[in-house]
Ligand code: KIV
């Protein structure tokens with residue numbers, strides 16, 4: 001990426017392991033986080049926000065392990081979250097240090113409601129703290145992201161000078177969070193356009209967006225933000241996250257993919273260009289979704305866009321007849337493009353270790369020899385009792401093994 005404000009593709013920043021893990025009941029252990037991080041790397045995300053290192057020793061360990069094992073050369077950037085305090089930033093710096101491309105993401109609240117009731121600081125104080133902490137983070141890493149928390153409800157006239165100072169202090173990404181999912185698409189687009197027009201040094205940073213789904217508008221808001229200059233999208237697999245969740249990665253990526261002729265011009269390309277808009281390997285979407293659902297215990301609703309059980313199912317006779325005559329009558333994308341129906345191998349009691357390992361790989365699991373042996377024995381026991389062992393059975397076996405580590 002030569003010019004931060006005009007990257008050639010839209011940067012996909014995955015926060016499943018940080019904001020996603022903040023979903024009630026979705027806590028993940030270090031091994032589970034590592035397994036998901038490996039799959040996110042296969043999916044092709046550009047940045048993995050692996051956790052909030054100051055929050056707990058377990059999270060610090062998870063971020064550090066992911067930085068060591070997934071944040072390799074040519075791998076994704078590994079990011080740790082930090083409030084705008086020295087202790088948080090130091091914890092994040094320690095955790096991301098082993099990564100080839102480490103990033104610290106620091107944030108401070110900026111809406112009047114947060115300043116008064118949560119942070120108990122004035123705007124003037126925040127104008128001092130934010131650049132100081134960005135500069136502190138830059139003393140550890142070259143890649144620093146800054147977020148004005150609750151930007152969606154903040155006064156833009158306060159945001160502009162604050163962002164200008166954060167960039168002057170070394171922020172390389174400016175992330176605009178709609179923390180409580182309050183904005184409508186038009187408002188979010190205008191907020192991004194206002195920042196582009198009023199922050200004098202904005203061209204030195206990438207504009208990112210982060211949004212929650214309280215009104216179900218996060219994905220629509222992001223697409224409007226892209227039209228107005230946002231070039232990094234912060235999202236989670238299956239849209240998990242605080243309260244109603246975050247913008248769903250699979251929905252954003254497939255919207256940009258299916259409607260690329262519409263979005264291409266916003267990236268300065270001809271509408272008919274076939275250059276992908278993101279680095280995501282869309283065929284990894286389904287298995288990533290399954291893995292995250294299994295390990296977090298967060299079920300995917302059947303009618304969920306892209307990855308729900310019914311997303312490619314046709315129930316009514318008229319629809320079935322239409323699809324049989326021509327798929328495009330009722331399908332705007334091919335199930336195989338998200339990795340569904342890729343492989344029809346059915347595993348049973350006659351299946352060998354190789355087929356077992358191959359199917360697990362396709363589902364996104366890479367087990368070491370010892371774990372594979374244990375899982376294979378359990379698979380054989382089950383296969384003796386069942387005619388066909390489904391992907392769901394396999395995932396249950398593997399998740400059990402990972403959880404027992
Ligand atoms: O929703 C939010 O504001 C956040 C920030 C930490 C970026 O998650």
Ligand code: ZN
Pocket residue numbers: 019177179210212242
């Ligand atoms: Zn958030």
